[in-house]
Amino acid sequence: MTENDKIQILKDILFAEDSDYIEKIAHRLENLESTLNDRQKFSTKVDPIILHQLEEFKTSIPSTLGPTITAALKTEIKKNKDEVVEAMFPILGKMIKKYIAHEIKLLSEKINKQLSFKDRMKSWFGNSTKKQEIIDELAASHIEQVLLIEKDSGLLKASYSVTQTIDEEMISGMLTAIKSFVEDAFGQKNQNLELIDYELYHIHLQSFNRFYIAVILSGNYTTKAKDKLQDLIFDFFEKFTKKDDYHVLDSDSINKQLAQNFGHAHL
Amino acid sequence: MHISKKIVVLGHFGVGKTSLIRRFVENSFSDNYKVSIGVHIVKKEVELSEEDTVSLILWDLEGTDDISRIRDSYLLGTHGLIYVFDVSRPSTFQTINDDLKKLEKRVKGVPVKVVGNKTDLILLDELKTVLDGKEISYDYLTSAKTGEKVNDLFEQLAKMLALDAEKI
Numbered sequence A: 001m002t003e004n005d006k007i008q009i010l011k012d013i014l015f016a017e018d019s020d021y022i023e024k025i026a027h028r029l030e031n032l033e034s035t036l037n038d039r040q041k042f043s044t045k046v047d048p049i050i051l052h053q054l055e056e057f058k059t060s061i062p063s064t065l066g067p068t069i070t071a072a073l074k075t076e077i078k079k080n081k082d083e084v085v086e087a088m089f090p091i092l093g094k095m096i097k098k099y100i101a102h103e104i105k106l107l108s109e110k111i112n113k114q115l116s117f118k119d120r121m122k123s124w125f126g127n128s129t130k131k132q133e134i135i136d137e138l139a140a141s142h143i144e145q146v147l148l149i150e151k152d153s154g155l156l157k158a159s160y161s162v163t164q165t166i167d168e169e170m171i172s173g174m175l176t177a178i179k180s181f182v183e184d185a186f187g188q189k190n191q192n193l194e195l196i197d198y199e200l201y202h203i204h205l206q207s208f209n210r211f212y213i214a215v216i217l218s219g220n221y222t223t224k225a226k227d228k229l230q231d232l233i234f235d236f237f238e239k240f241t242k243k244d245d246y247h248v249l250d251s252d253s254i255n256k257q258l259a260q261n262f263g264h265a266h267l
Numbered sequence B: 001m002h003i004s005k006k007i008v009v010l011g012h013f014g015v016g017k018t019s020l021i022r023r024f025v026e027n028s029f030s031d032n033y034k035v036s037i038g039v040h041i042v043k044k045e046v047e048l049s050e051e052d053t054v055s056l057i058l059w060d061l062e063g064t065d066d067i068s069r070i071r072d073s074y075l076l077g078t079h080g081l082i083y084v085f086d087v088s089r090p091s092t093f094q095t096i097n098d099d100l101k102k103l104e105k106r107v108k109g110v111p112v113k114v115v116g117n118k119t120d121l122i123l124l125d126e127l128k129t130v131l132d133g134k135e136i137s138y139d140y141l142t143s144a145k146t147g148e149k150v151n152d153l154f155e156q157l158a159k160m161l162a163l164d165a166e167k168i
C-alpha cells in the first residue's frame, strides 16, 4: 500500500457520510440559486420578512430616531425663521382660502335652505311678517360701499360707504387696474368686466362713458338684487349727469347724492 | 383744496421702482427682493400747505425691458410719469432716449421725470461723465437705499401737478 492509498482509505472512512451530505448541499444550493434568479419565487420568501422589519421600524422610529429628528428640525427652524415662514405662507394661505371657500359654500347652502323654508312658512302661517322679515334679512345683499371712479385714470370721484374700510382711493386704483387687465386680456372692445367676487364680497361694476361705478356688496347677490341695484345705479347716474357741469362738480355734493340714492336702499 | 393725481412709475426690471415708492410711502427700505406682479397701486398724501394736499396714486408697473409692451390702459389718464433706470447697469439706460420718445407719443403732454436710481453703488462723477457721453438727461439721481433725493422727487412732482391743476 502506498502512502497515497492509505490516505484514500482514510478519506473514505472519514468522509463516507459526507459525500451524501455534499450532494444534499449541492442540491440545496441549486434550489437557492433558482429561487434567487426567479423574482417571483424570491419575493414570496422575502416579502414577509421585509414587511415584518418595516412594521418594526415604523413602531420603533418615533421612540428612537424621533427625538433626534425633532430636535434637528427645531434648531433648523430657529436658525431660519424667515425662510420657514416664507415657505409656510403660501401653504397656510391656501389652507385658509380653502377653509373660507368651504365656509362660504356652507353659508350659501344655509341661505338656500332658508329660502325654501321661507316658502314653506308662507303656506303654513300665511304672511307672518316678523318671521318673513328675519328671513328676508338673512338672504339679502347689502350695499357696503359705492365708488364713482374716473374710467381712464382710476381716480376716485366720489363715494358712499357704510363702514370705512380700506383706503377708497387705493381700491379705486386697484379695481381700475384689474378691470383694464381683464378687459385687455379677453380682447373684445366694448366688453366690460361686470362682477368681481372677492372673498365674502361681490363687487358690481357698471361702466359709463367717462366714469364707472363700483358697488361693493355683502350677502347673497341674486339676480333679483342685481336688477334692483342696476336700477339704483342708473337712477343715480341720470340725476348726476343732468347738470351740465357734472364732470367738474365737487366731490362733496356728489357724495351727498350717492348717500341719498344708495343710503336707504334695500336690495 | 384736495386733489388726486395718478402717477405711473416705469422702467426696466429691477431698477428700484418698488423700492423708491416704498421708501417714499413708508420711509423704509427693504433689501428683500420681491418680484412685483403686474401692477401695484400705492397711495401717498403730500401736504403742500395747511389746506392743500395732493394724493399721489402711484402705479408701480412690473418691470419690462420693452416699453412697447406696457398696456395702454395702464397709461390712460395719467398725470405724470416717472421713468426709472439703474445707474449701475448701463443696459437699463442704453435705450432711454428712444423709450422716452415712444412714451411721449403715447401719453401726450404728460410730464415725465427721468430718475437714475442706486446712486449709492457708484461714484457720481463717473456716472455724470457716462450719462453726458450718451446724451442722457435726467431729473433726479436717487438712492432708495439711503433715501437720497427720494422725497424731493415725489414732492416736487406733487407740487408741480398741483400748480397745473390750479391753472385749469
Ligand SMILES: Nc1nc2c(ncn2[C@@H]2O[C@H](COP(=O)(O)OP(=O)(O)O)[C@@H](O)[C@H]2O)c(=O)[nH]1
Pocket: B012, B013, B014, B015, B016, B017, B018, B019, B020, B030, B031, B032, B033, B034, B035, B036, B063, B117, B118, B119, B120, B121, B142, B143, B144, B145, B146
Ligand atoms: N444698492 C441699492 N439697491 C437698490 C436700490 N433700489 C433698489 N435696490 C435693490 O434693487 C433690487 C430691485 O429693486 P425693486 O424695487 O424690486 O425694483 P423694480 O423691479 O424696479 O421694482 C432689490 O434688490 C432692491 O433691494 C438702491 O437705491 N440702492
Ligand SMILES: [Mg+2]
Pocket: B017, B018, B019, B035, B036, B060, B061, B062, B063
Ligand atoms: Mg417692482
